[in-house]
Amino acid sequence: SQQGEEDPQALSIQEGENATMNCSYKTSINNLQWYRQNSGRGLVHLILIRSNEREKHSGRLRVTLDTSKKSSSLLITASRAADTASYFCATKAAGNKLTFGGGTRVLVKP
Amino acid sequence: AAGVIQSPRHLIKEKRETATLKCYPIPRHDTVYWYQQGPGQDPQFLISFYEKMQSDKGSIPDRFSAQQFSDYHSELNMSSLELGDSALYFCASSPADLRGGGTYEQYFGPGTRLTVT
Numbered sequence: 429s430q431q432g433e434e435d436p437q438a439l440s441i442q443e444g445e446n447a448t449m450n451c452s453y454k455t456s457i458n459n460l461q462w463y464r465q466n467s468g469r470g471l472v473h474l475i476l477i478r479s480n481e482r483e484k485h486s487g488r489l490r491v492t493l494d495t496s497k498k499s500s501s502l503l504i505t506a507s508r509a510a511d512t513a514s515y516f517c518a519t520k521a522a523g524n525k526l527t528f529g530g531g532t533r534v535l536v537k538p
Numbered sequence: 539a540a541g542v543i544q545s546p547r548h549l550i551k552e553k554r555e556t557a558t559l560k561c562y563p564i565p566r567h568d569t570v571y572w573y574q575q576g577p578g579q580d581p582q583f584l585i586s587f588y589e590k591m592q593s594d595k596g597s598i599p600d601r602f603s604a605q606q607f608s609d610y611h612s613e614l615n616m617s618s619l620e621l622g623d624s625a626l627y628f629c630a631s632s633p634a635d636l637r638g639g640g641t642y643e644q645y646f647g648p649g650t651r652l653t654v655t
Contacts, residue, residue, distance in 0.1 A: 468651070516580060524571060524594040527583065531580055
């Protein structure tokens with residue numbers, strides 16, 4: 429099964445609302461990263477949180493990491509229609525590869 | 539700022555043909571990664587290179603091979619193509635994580651959409 433799994437799989441909200449999505453993983457990690465992907469397009473890096481960090485902010489994004497529970501959350505505040513995309517978490521353990529979760533499809537309705 | 543460049547952006551091949559995808563990393567990034575994303579799936583790591591040497595290997599079929607050249611660009615060669623190879627192929631680059639601190643993010647290219655008919 430996948431290293432990272434996301435919850436929920438899909439999320440529909442109104443513009444201005446907050447969107448929260450969660451990611452769980454199975455093994456020890458060096459860092460966890462969140463990416464955004466617009467339909468069928470490239471992956472855009474949003475934020476990286478290291479294993480020794482618990483919370484990180486970047487603009488309207490807030491990421492938490494709980495290594496004891498092997499989980500992370502991504503909060504998008506004051507969502508905009510342009511935030512409509514799929515959001516993936518990806519973990520980096522030993523080695524170079526990123527292991528991606530299943531992704532959360534977010535629809536922000538104007 | 540310069541980004542990762544991938545070519546071609548779209549490629550249509552028939553079964554049993556071969557395909558070559560190219561990736562040009564961000565300047566001064568010496569590590570290149572290849573990922574495959576099937577329709578409706580999450581990206582899966584294929585292979586990575588650091589300083590022209592393979593540094594990590596994932597679920598890359600034996601029909602696929604890759605290399606990194608002296609100018610750090612990389613090519614993914616795919617032979618005996620199958621219908622199931624239809625996917626988005628992403629290349630990413632980063633500086634080398636020599637100390638293993640896991641602090642470097644990977645920057646992804648726009649992807650090559652391969653369609654096998």
